[in-house]
Amino acid sequence: MSSRSRPVRIAGASGSASDRRHAMAAFAKAYPMDPIDVIISDYMSEVNMTIGAGRKVDASASSHAQDNAFLGPAGPAFEASFVEALEPALDDLARYGIKVAANAGNADVRGLYSVVCEMVARKGLGEKVKVAWISGDEVLPAINEGLKNGTSKFKNIYTGQILEKWEFEPIYAHAYLGGMGIAEAFRQGAQIVVCGRVADASPVIGAACWFHDWRREQLDELANAFVAGHMIECSNYVVGGNFSGFKALEADGRWVDIGYPIAEIASDGGVVITKQKHSGGMVSVHTCSSQLLYEIQGPWYFNSDVTAVLDGIWFEQLAVDRVALRGVKALPPPPTTKVGITARGGFQAEAWYFMTGLDVPEKARMTEAQLRKGLSPYSDKFTTLAFSVLGSPGEDADSQNAATCVFRVFAQAKQANDIAPQKFLRPVIDNIMQGYPGSTFHLDFRQGIPKPYFEYYVTLLDQAKVSHKVHFADKETLIPPPTLTKTFPERQPSQPRTQLEIDLTRFGPTTRIPLGRIVHARSGDKGSDCNCGFWVVHQDEYVWLRNLLSIDTVKRLLGKEYDETRTPKIEIERFELPNLRGVHFLFRNLLNRGATSTAGVDFLGKNCAEYLRSRHVDVPVRFLERGRL
Structure with missing residues (x-):
């Protein structure tokens, strides 16, 4: 044709x-x-890839009855x-x-x-x-062969770890x-x-x-x-x-x-x-x-067929x-393709308390101290124990619901028995009588029943090791890998701050308001990384935005989410898209092991942008007189 x-x-x-x-x-x-x-x-997605992998392996081995319960009603691996x-x-x-x-x-x-x-x-x-x-x-055999003959260490593209040091046993690998x-x-x-x-x-x-x-x-x-x-x-x-x-x-x-x-x-x-x-x-x-x-994740956008260069793009x-769509540039594809490896991570459970009105930080500190004490006979077997407050009560709220937030307790362990109800859920709910004023827990105890979760590891595999085939009309057709490829650096180009900095006072009087009152943003997940792109409507706003949003400023806006002590370390990369009036950030390891195993509630990274838009910055007053779209 x-x-x-x-x-x-x-x-x-x-x-x-x-x-x-x-x-x-x-x-x-x-x-x-x-x-x-x-x-x-x-x-x-990385979530249903791991679930499908678990179902496929279970269907083949028929030996993980307890794990099948996690997957909900019996379902196919497609x-x-x-x-x-x-x-x-x-x-x-x-x-x-x-x-x-x-x-x-x-x-x-x-x-x-x-x-x-x-x-x-x-x-x-x-x-x-x-x-x-x-x-x-399905490339787990190719991964295993590469490990056996030493042709690759299969470094994790997010954490830098090598596969043989990963503490989990791979059960499936998607290329x-x-x-x-x-x-x-x-x-x-x-x-x-x-x-x-x-x-x-x-x-x-x-x-x-x-x-x-x-x-x-x-x-x-x-x-x-x-x-x-x-x-x-x-x-x-x-x-x-x-x-x-x-x-x-x-x-x-x-x-x-x-x-x-x-x-x-x-x-x-x-x-x-x-x-x-x-x-x-x-x-x-x-x-x-x-x-x-x-x-x-940067100006280079990779596919097995081509690399798109994005920094000159516009609409x-x-x-x-x-x-x-305008301004897309092209480079050859990399010689490798991305591979997601699934492993059984262990089991997890959680429970919620509701906290209303005044003194929520003090109520949360009291509850955490009490629960750590109550869980101490068992928590040495936990691999994760995390406490967090979701939301904040509205000031002078006009309803009780508007004045209420959630206190979440989350635990993971290698074995289901290590967080069995008598070792996690029971101590959590038994704390109610000595609790904070208004102490109330969520009555859906199903959250506290141990359920399996998956770990996910992302690496690269030579495209020549992939047997890409079409099956049609009783015949197979092998799709060869690309012959023209380009090897790229491990890290994308990054600018800590804009190249030509301007004193922000030149934009005139300011008022302190949420960034999102004039700035749009969008974020999402890739493995343990989270990306976030910001853009504005007008050109002078973009000059201000790219001067405002340095890596140092974004660290401050992330607040407690930017934890310098976390392992693996959170790192930030930045690039500008001038034709979109945009600035893009990659937050490496912000999601802490990714969607399938993170202790956070924003497991897909989609609310990172909305959190950052809610943070207060000094905005030029003259920008507020304009329409946004």
């Missing part, structure tokens, strides 16, 4: 395993009025929510020939493939709708694959392609490569498709979900039912982001900036709900 003259229209119908299920069917049904070529769905979304869409997908690519296979892609084929056959669509599956992301397998499956005639851990943006790369018949060497086009994939892989996020400007969506009820995005990608790599017709939310320069700044509002 030669490159087509029109753009390919790719719809993003899911951003996680817990996204709403209706978007795929809605896109397919609306085809006559709002045609699309491909629907992509992203289901993978993402069943994809099946729920696909079934009502199938007839329209077949009618209009819309292609689908989804990374819902998790740790059992072949199992998902079988379920989808059975569903297609039951609907009498087997002759029309052809299904392919992608393998190669992040590129989009070339998806492209090949479409070329061979597949309409639905199910994958495991292809990278979030890889389905969009694959769809664009197929539609325009791009070659691997077309790095500029691939880089633009890669960023387009990043823009729509989180579904609603680029349309106004998780957006610090969300209050602008209240008008006309646009925040009630936020729509799903569409990326239009031309044969030369040009990208326009839009959304479903007649849907809520909006697509603007600012919603696009928000999503762009999410989960990146142009072409019309209502139509935004063009």
Whole structure:
């Protein structure tokens, strides 16, 4: 197929395993009025990767009955929510020939493939709708072989630890694959392609490569498709979900039912982001900036197929709900790909008390001292024991709920018996009679029952060690690794402060208010790291922002979250995106072992931005007279 003259229209119908299920069917049904070529769905995260890995290993060994209880009702090692979304869409997908690519296979892609084929056959669509599956992301044998022959130490890209020093035993390893397998499956005639851990943006790369018949060497086009994939892989996020400007969506009820995005990608790599017709939310320069700044870790954005260079990126509002992507640069991909290794970490439990009104810090100190004493006969077996206050009571609050916050007790241990109810939950709730004034605990004791958790380790594997294959029509096709690659430094470029500093007093009189009154921000998780990007509307505000937000200033804004004594050490990296009027920070190890095992409640790092926006700084008064969006 030669490159087509029109753009390919790719719809993003899911951003996680817990996204709403209706978007795929809605896109397919609306085809006559709002045609699309491909629907992509992203289901993978570090949380469900570890759960899928545990289910796959348990299903194979049938030897971890207690661990299975943690996983809740018996479930597959693939993402069943994809099946729920696909079934009502199938007839329209077949009618209009819309292609689908989804990374819902998790740790059992072949199992998902079988379920989808059975569903297609039951609907009498087997002759029309052809299904392919992608393998190669399960790489624990390659990791073990590399350790055995000494070809790699498999350093953790977040902590610097080497794998043989990790105290946990790996049970599964997911490699992040590129989009070339998806492209090949479409070329061979597949309409639905199910994958495991292809990278979030890889389905969009694959769809664009197929539609325009791009070659691997077309790095500029691939880089633009890669960023387009990043823009729509989180579904609603680029349309106004998780957006610090969300209050602008209240008008006309646009925040009630936020729509799903569409990326239009031309044969030369040009990208326009839009959304479903007649849907809520909006697509603007600012919603696009928000999503762009999410989960990146520096100016280099890596995929197995290409590296996108982001520091010159910008967006142009072409019309209502139509935004063009500009300024993406390309470099070859690295010779390695990211690998997430899962291990069984142990067991965890928690309990909550409620504290209301006055003297909450003193009430918390009293309770912690009492509970440490009560738990002392058992806590030497705990690997983690953490106490925290969630929220603060409203001053002169107009209701009791508004004056109440949560005191959380959290524990982890190697064995379930080490935090059994009589060793954790019982001592915690037995403390009530000697407690603070108003002492009240949460009656949902299920939180205090030990449940297994997973540890997650992220490293790199040579792409040549990955057996990336397409399975379609009773044949296998091997996808070779890229021949043109570039080795990058371990750390991204970082500026501790802006290059040309300006005295902030030049901006005139100031008032001390929350940073977020004039600054947008967005944050997210990658392993144990958390990223946070800030941006503003006006150019003079950006001059002020990049001078204000040095690494030293951000350390102060993080407050107690920046703990210099923590191991592994928290480190901060910074770079500027002048065309976005943005400053981006990477907080290494802020999430302390990552989403699956952290003791914090912001396990996905999404609220870090909102916390930092709430911190008070001296803001020029003249900025407050302007509109924000």
